[in-house]
Amino acid sequence: MGLSTPLVLKPAEVAAIQPGKPGDLVVLDTSWHMPNSPRKAREDFHESHILGSHFLDLDEVASPHPLGLKHMMPAPQVFAEACEKYGIRPDSHVVLYDTHGVFSSPRALYMFRSFGHERSSILDGGFPAWRAANLPTAGGEPALPERSSYPVPALDPEAVVDYEGILVNEGKDPERDPAAFIVLDARSQGRFAGTDPEPRPGLPSGHIPHSFSLPFQAFLNAPSDGQPYATLRTPKDIRSSLEGALPSEHLQAILEGRRPVTASCGSGMTAGILWLGLRSLGAKAAIYDESWTGYAMHKLQEKEHKPQ
Known part of the structure; x- marks a missing residue:
């Protein structure tokens, strides 16, 4: 792969990797489904998965959150323990996929890259593309590999933005303050505008002040009759989508590294696609x-505790 590991690999490229020893290549199913979906990711994995892969539950490999939120960025020790469980070494090439095509695997890639594991990629088109290429699959629960040793890594402090950071940014005018970061919201435009309900009961829709709507589908080639799964669009097409969502001066500043950008969505999952x-x-x-x-x-909590 050279010094730089691709962010995205096609099924044939993954199949062509020839690991020299166990742990050189680790393939993980990182499928996740929306709360209102009838599908169960782990059950799907048991039914069929890429031969030799293991299932990584993004809700289990996560830090506890005071609001009970799922799949938050894990603590460094938790991430290291998960890597050891699946035989991942710091030099392992980790390939992540999901059963949609491209949906939750970018979130998993974001996690690995944020902890400095640069030898990581997603499988473009995911498990459906793998099957379409007639590559080997299996069912059941595979035996875990020999446990590896993975030193506790450091989390990139610029990878994760918290609520306090969002509040500070709200006080800045993104049109005039170059220190303000741009917030891109990956949810549907209806949820962003507050006209469509959130899938989580009791949660109002709407958006963070000064944020921009960019539904995650804008970065994907949608499933079609000829290709019934999503794939990542080309950089040229992704740039075109950004041009339609952002003022030109914002986009230019982002591409030149002069303006930070933060992706958001419903719960931090599809924001990974924008990332x-x-x-x-x-x-x-x-x-x-x-x-x-x-x-x-x-x-909502602040409103409840606000003095009357």
Whole structure:
């Protein structure tokens, strides 16, 4: 792979990797489904998965959150223990996939890269693309590999934005203050505008002040009859989507590294798709880990405790 590991690999590229010894290549199913979905990711894995892969539950490999939020960025020790469980070494090439095509695997890649594990990629098109290529699959629960040793890594402090950071940014005018970061919201435009309900009961819709709507589908080639799974769009097409969502001066500043950008969504999952698209353009992006669910819950709590 050379010094720089690709963010995205096609099924044939993954199949062509020839590991020299166990742990050189580790493939993980990182599928996740929305709360209102009838599908169960672990059950899907048991039914069928890439031969030799293991299932990484993004809700289990996460730090506890005071608001009860799921799949938050894990503590460094938790991340290291998960790597050891699956035989991952610091020099392992980790390939992450999901059963949608491209949905939750970018969030997993964001986690690995934020902890400095640069030898990590997603499988473009995920498990559906793997099957379409007639590559080997298996069912059941595979035996875990020999446990590895993974030193506790440091988390990139610029990778994760918290609620306090969002509040500080709200006090800045992104049109005039170059220190203000740009917030891109990956949810649907209806949820962003507050006209469609959130999938989580009791949570109001709406958006973070000064944020921009950019539904995550804008960075994906949608499933079609000829290709019934999502894939990541080309950098050129991703840039075109950004041009339609942002003022030109904001986009230019982001691409030149002069303006920070933070991706948000409902719960920090599909924000990973925006993060991946930005990374494919060479831009460094953060994720507001709590995203709209955390933001709205904080606001509801503040309203309840506000003196009358």
